[in-house]
Every structure is written in structure tokens, then in C-alpha cells.
Amino acid sequence: MSAISVSATQDAWGPRLGAFTEACAIPVIALVIAFVLFGVFIAAQGHDPFDVYATIYRGAFGSWFSVQNSLLRAAPIMLTALCTALPARAGFVVIGAEGAVVLGGLAAALTGIALNGAMPLFVITVMLLVGMVVGGVWIGAVGALKHYRGVNETISSLLLNYIAIAILNFLVFGMLKDPATLNKPSTFPIGDDNMIGVIGESSIHWGFVLALILCVSYWFVSRRTPFGFSLDIVGGNVRAAQVCGLPVGRLLVIACFLGGAAAGLAGAIEVAAIHGRANISLNAGYGYAGILVAFLARQNPLAIIPVAFLLGGIRASSGVLQRAHDLPDATVLVLQGLVFVCILASEMFYGRWQWFPAKAAVP
Amino acid sequence: MMEEGASALGIFLAVLGGAIRVGTPFLFVSLGECLTERSGRINLGLEGSLLMGAMTGYAVSLLSGNPWLGVAAAGGAGLVLGFIHALLCQQPKINDIAVGIAMMIFATGLAFYFGKSFIQPVAPRLPSLDLGAWSTSPVVRAALDINILFLIGVALAPFMAWFFKYTRLGMVVRTVGESAESSRAMGFNVNRVRMLSTMAGGFLASIGGSYLSLYYPGSWNEGLSTGQGLMAVALVIFARWNPVYCLYASLLFGGAAALGPALQSVGITWGYYLFGAAPYVLTLAIMIATSSAQRRLAGMPNELSRIT
Numbered sequence: 001m002s003a004i005s006v007s008a009t010q011d012a013w014g015p016r017l018g019a020f021t022e023a024c025a026i027p028v029i030a031l032v033i034a035f036v037l038f039g040v041f042i043a044a045q046g047h048d049p050f051d052v053y054a055t056i057y058r059g060a061f062g063s064w065f066s067v068q069n070s071l072l073r074a075a076p077i078m079l080t081a082l083c084t085a086l087p088a089r090a091g092f093v094v095i096g097a098e099g100a101v102v103l104g105g106l107a108a109a110l111t112g113i114a115l116n117g118a119m120p121l122f123v124i125t126v127m128l129l130v131g132m133v134v135g136g137v138w139i140g141a142v143g144a145l146k147h148y149r150g151v152n153e154t155i156s157s158l159l160l161n162y163i164a165i166a167i168l169n170f171l172v173f174g175m176l177k178d179p180a181t182l183n184k185p186s187t188f189p190i191g192d193d194n195m196i197g198v199i200g201e202s203s204i205h206w207g208f209v210l211a212l213i214l215c216v217s218y219w220f221v222s223r224r225t226p227f228g229f230s231l232d233i234v235g236g237n238v239r240a241a242q243v244c245g246l247p248v249g250r251l252l253v254i255a256c257f258l259g260g261a262a263a264g265l266a267g268a269i270e271v272a273a274i275h276g277r278a279n280i281s282l283n284a285g286y287g288y289a290g291i292l293v294a295f296l297a298r299q300n301p302l303a304i305i306p307v308a309f310l311l312g313g314i315r316a317s318s319g320v321l322q323r324a325h326d327l328p329d330a331t332v333l334v335l336q337g338l339v340f341v342c343i344l345a346s347e348m349f350y351g352r353w354q355w356f357p358a359k360a361a362v363p
Numbered sequence: 364m365m366e367e368g369a370s371a372l373g374i375f376l377a378v379l380g381g382a383i384r385v386g387t388p389f390l391f392v393s394l395g396e397c398l399t400e401r402s403g404r405i406n407l408g409l410e411g412s413l414l415m416g417a418m419t420g421y422a423v424s425l426l427s428g429n430p431w432l433g434v435a436a437a438g439g440a441g442l443v444l445g446f447i448h449a450l451l452c453q454q455p456k457i458n459d460i461a462v463g464i465a466m467m468i469f470a471t472g473l474a475f476y477f478g479k480s481f482i483q484p485v486a487p488r489l490p491s492l493d494l495g496a497w498s499t500s501p502v503v504r505a506a507l508d509i510n511i512l513f514l515i516g517v518a519l520a521p522f523m524a525w526f527f528k529y530t531r532l533g534m535v536v537r538t539v540g541e542s543a544e545s546s547r548a549m550g551f552n553v554n555r556v557r558m559l560s561t562m563a564g565g566f567l568a569s570i571g572g573s574y575l576s577l578y579y580p581g582s583w584n585e586g587l588s589t590g591q592g593l594m595a596v597a598l599v600i601f602a603r604w605n606p607v608y609c610l611y612a613s614l615l616f617g618g619a620a621a622l623g624p625a626l627q628s629v630g631i632t633w634g635y636y637l638f639g640a641a642p643y644v645l646t647l648a649i650m651i652a653t654s655s656a657q658r659r660l661a662g663m664p665n666e667l668s669r670i671t
Contacts, residue, residue, distance in 0.1 A: 150656035166640030330475030337469025348454040
């Protein structure tokens with residue numbers, strides 16, 4: 001092996017390894033800082049931070065039961081994170097996943113009720129597809145409004161959240177209300193036959209697998225197809241994309257549609273696997289958690305999977321935290337906020353250090 | 364016939380009173396956002412400042428017995444949150460909008476965390492001026508029962524317009540918002556101007572929050588804010604970054620938000636939840652009607668076009 005071939009391999013791998021190390025190290029360091037800050041916050045309130053962290057760990061990942069619980073919570077967050085992540089590759093900050101979840105779930109429930117009696121597999125498939133289409137159109141509209149009318153996508157997607165929740169409330173308190181549901185007005189149930197089942201002996205439903213499949217396929221679309229590459233160009237420089245002749249408007253609308261479809265699917269799965277009917281439980285904050293996960297994963301659909309599992313675990317531990325330490329349920333919200341702020345602040349450190357300095361060139 | 368006229372007048376008065384009552388927090392948050400955006404920065408985290416202000420104001424009012432002390436403490440909380448936001452945003456490669464969302468989650472979490480123990484107790488509320496004392500009609504009196512914070516906000520709007528137009532400091536803020544490069548060339552410290560504008564914006568938003576908990580609806584709970592802080596961003600766009608238009612826009616939004624309850628009060632309950640969405644639909648409709656894909660919005664600070 002000559003010296004030249006060694007340096008050639010290093011030249012090829014050095015930068016890539018450096019980029020990979022950077023992409024892993026900076027978020028991990030930011031996470032550690034966030035956990036330290038949260039520990040200080042907890043200690044200032046007179047709680048033992050190590051004890052609290054031990055409880056969070058136990059509640060999130062300590063037993064097979066809690067791991068399943070965390071995975072179940074991660075499933076919708078993975079999908080809503082895709083809703084932010086895909087448009088974000090084109091430089092689009094969409095925060096409307098919550099509304100797409102609500103309407104996707106509502107549409108799925110209505111489909112399930114309408115098709116009641118047909119073959120369950122058919123009903124479930126149509127329910128999920130309808131949820132996806134409704135969510136996709138809802139967020140696709142955000143992209144269309146931006147492109148054709150110049151309406152800021154962050155604001156419009158946010159307003160659409162409130163409008164979606166109002167539509168849900170209007171319908172479940174009004175014409176679609178099942179009279180049997182007094183405490184929490186809901187639609188009629190979709191029927192036990194039409195529910196998505198669980199995998200084997202576990203409590204994890206097949207919707208989780210769907211979420212995994214969607215994350216992987218969105219990763220493929222965004223990293224291995226001309227469409228994904230075009231999105232990155234639009235995100236890098238819109239002017240350059242236009243000069244290249246890329247159909248910027250169509251790309252934006254499609255990216256928003258795909259993102260919204262993922263969030264709509266999250267709502268449909270919540271209805272078809274958990275609630276069995278549409279009600280205000282759909283508005284559980286999965287959309288907002290998804291924004292956090294998407295930014296933590298730096299808009300990479302594959303990285304969304306572990307991050308969503310982590311956040312699902314933190315959210316799942318909220319109840320145990322309340323019982324064991326008498327901490328309010330907003331404690332995990334403080335932790336989430338700190339993590340989010342630290343991760344965003346860490347953005348400024350990218351490209352600042354050379355992780356694997358290149359060897360001096362061989363003459 | 365007679366009755367129909369009376370109920371139409373009743374709806375009108377209820378909407379008018381609601382516009383003032385519900386519009387006041389919109390007014391403060393939008394004035395704060397207007398100031399921040401004029402310096403060339405967007406703060407999407409004002410929703411968090413609003414909630415933090417509501418909680419702090421309520422807690423301090425309860426513990427000290429003086430609601431005005433609560434308002435001052437709320438303002439202080441807003442200053443701190445604005446400071447953190449500004450500090451993060453002035454670092455390189457940081458996305459203002461994402462930081463705003465993060466600060467919103469963080470401040471909301473803090474407000475709910477510390478506010479847990481203040482949900483039950485009743486704190487002293489802000490006093491109001493009974494400007495409708497001349498009338499015997501309870502509807503009129505309810506509509507004209509006006510809080511002092513509203514009057515302060517009404518005075519603040521033209522004052523801020525004057526500040527932007529005629530004071531040196533106001534012109535510095537506007538210059539920084541139009542072009543950071545020229546401001547640097549002229550020797551202004553861009554980061555410091557934006558830092559102060561963001562802090563002042565947070566201060567105003569938190570005062571708007573203290574109005575929520577100390578006057579109307581007048582108690583602290585976790586469902587207190589319904590997105591006023593976020594809608595303020597849309598409202599400022601609608602108001603074309605003009606403080607006086609912010610006042611009109613806030614009243615319009617308050618009136619829209621009061622429409623559902625006003626109709627309900629005269630017995631029309633159909634579509635109560637749909638009318639609840641009226642402010643959001645109105646905002647969206649206005650943004651669709653007034654935005655344009657081709658040109659920059661009239662009155663928009665030039666530096667903002669780099670962010671959005």
C-alpha cells in the first residue's frame with residue numbers, strides 16, 4: 001500500500017466522516033446541555049435532578065411496557081414531523097400539522113362510519129387514504145397560497161390549525177354528535193371490526209409500522225430522487241432554482257401535499273387504532289411535537305425515527321413524573337422547550353471546527 | 364318588529380364591547396410585534412411571552428395584592444424572554460422563525476409549570492372605568508365598562524407612530540429594519556437596536572397577557588390564550604407595520620372574536636364553534652386578499668424579506 005493511495009482514501013472519507021461526526025456530535029452536545037440546564041431548573045425547585053431523570057428513564061424506556069407506550073406515542077409524532085421536514089427542505093417553515101391531524105382523523109372517522117359493514121381491510125385502507133388526501137390538500141393549500149398569492153406559509157398554516165379545530169368542534173358538537181357521548185362529544189364509532197389491530201402479542205398497532213415505512217420512503221424521496229434534489233435546490237436558493245427552470249410552485253405544492261398527507265395519516269391512525277371515533281382528543285399536540293422533532297432531526301426523515309422515539313418517551317413519562325415527584329405535567333413541556341432552544345442555538349456551530357483535519361498533501 | 368331591532372342593537376353593542384375587551388390583548392401584542400418587526404426581526408414567540416405575562420401578572424397580583432404590580436412584573440418577564448430571543452437570533456445561521464417557535468414552547472411550559480398552583484386562588488383584578496354610568500341599559504354599561512390598559516394602548520398606538528416618524532431613535536429603528544448594511548455604515552449597532560426592540564416587544568406582549576389574566580377573562584388557566592400572540596404576527600402584516608392601523612385591526616379582530624358569544628347571548632347558538640374561528644378566517648382572508656407573489660408588501664421593512 002503506497003502512501004499516495006492512503007492519502008487518497010483519506011481525502012475521500014475525511015470530509016464525509018467529518019460531516020457525519022459533526023451531524024451527530026453537535027446535536028448530542030446540545031442535548032446534553034439542555035439536560036444539564038433542565039437539571040439545574042429542577043434542582044432550583046428543590047427536586048433531585050438525578051432522581052427525576054431516573055424516573056423519566058423508567059417511565060419512558062425502563063420496561064417493555066413503557067417502551068411500547070413510548071413507541072405508540074412516537075408513531076403520530078414521526079408522521080407530523082414529516083409534515084414539517086419535507087417542506088423545510090425547500091426552505092418552507094410549515095407548522096400546520098396539528099390541523100392536518102385533526103381533519104385527517106375526522107375524515108377517516110366519517111369514511112369508516114359511511115363504509116361500515118364492508119370488508120374491514122377495505123374500510124381501513126380507504127379510511128387511511130382519505131385521511132392522507134384530506135391532510136395533503138389542507139397543507140398543499142398552504143404551499144399554493146404561498147406560491148400564487150405570496151401568503152407567508154408559517155402564518156397561514158398556523159391559522160389553518162385553529163380553523164381545523166373549529167371545524168371539528170362544530171361538527172362533533174353539532175350534526176355529527178353521537179348522543180351517547182356526553183362528556184366528550186364525538187362522532188359515532190367506526191366499529192370494532194374496522195379498527196387497526198396490534199402486532200402479535202404486543203400493544204403496538206400496525207399504524208406504527210406504517211409510520212416507519214413512511215419515514216423511510218420520504219427519506220428515499222428526499223435524498224435519492226430528482227424531486228428531492230430539486231427541493232434542496234429551491235431551499236438553497238429560489239432564484240437559482242428558477243433560473244435552472246425548475247417548476248418551483250409545483251415542487252412546493254407537492255412537498256406540502258406529501259407532508260400534509262403524512263400528518264393526515266397520523267390523524268387517521270389515531271382514529272383507526274386508538275380512539276375508534278373522532279373527537280377533540282385528536283388535538284393532542286402531536287403537530288407541535290412534530291415541529292420540534294423535525295428540527296431536532298435537522299429535517300432528515302430517517303433521523304426523525306429515533307428522535308420521535310426519544311420525545312415520545314419523554315412525553316410518556318409525564319404521568320409517572322407527576323405521581324412520583326409531584327411535578328406538574330408541564331414539566332416535560334419545559335424540558336421540550338429547553339431541548340428545542342438548545343438544538344436551535346447549536347446551529348451556529350456547524351462548520352466551525354474541522355473534525356478530521358486533512359493531512360498535508362503528499363507532493 | 365320591536366324585539367328584532369332590540370336584539371340587533373344588542374348584538375351590535377355586545378360586539379362593540381367585545382371588540383374593546385377582546386381586542387386589548389391583540390392591541391398590545393401587535394404593537395410589540397410591530398416594534399420588533401420594524402427593526403427587521405420577527406418574534407413568533409410572543410404567544411409564549413403573552414402566557415408568561417398572564418401567569419406572572421396573576422401570581423404577583425395574588426401575592427402582593429396589587430394588580431398593577433402584577434402588570435409590571437409581567438412586563439419584566441416579557442423583557443427577559445425578549446432578551447433570550449434576541450440573543451439567540453443575533454447568532455449566525457439561526458432561523459428567527461424556528462427560534463420563535465422554540466421560545467413559544469419553552470415559555471408556555473414555564474408558564475404552565477409555575478402557574479399550576481395559581482389556577483385555584485382568586486387574585487385582585489385590574490380596575491375599570493364605568494364610562495357607561497349615564498345609561499340605564501345593562502347592555503350599554505357592559506359595553507362601556509372600559510379597562511385602563513385599553514386606554515393606555517389606545518394612547519400608545521399614535522405615540523408609537525409619532526416615535527417612528529419624528530424621533531431620532533425611531534428613525535434608527537426604521538433604518539436598521541430597512542437595511543442592516545447601511546445602518547452599520549452609519550455607525551449604528553444593529554444587534555443592539557434589534558435587541559432593545561425585541562425586548563420592548565416582549566414587554567408589551569406580556570402586558571397584553573397580564574390583561575388576559577387580570578381583567579378579561581380575568582383568571583389564570585392553561586386555556587387562557589387562544590393564539591392571540593401568534594395572530595398578532597398576521598395582524599401586523601394586515602396593519603402594514605403601522606401602529607395606528609394596529610389599533611384598528613385589533614378592534615376588528617376583537618369584534619370578530621366576540622361575534623360568537625354575542626350571538627349566543629341573544630339566543631343564536633347555531634354555529635357557535637364556527638364563529639369561534641371567525642378571527643382566524645378573517646386573518647387568512649385578509650392575508651390572501653392583500654398579499655402578492657410578485658412584489659413586497661407595502662410598508663414591509665426591507666430586512667424582513669430576507670427572513671420570510
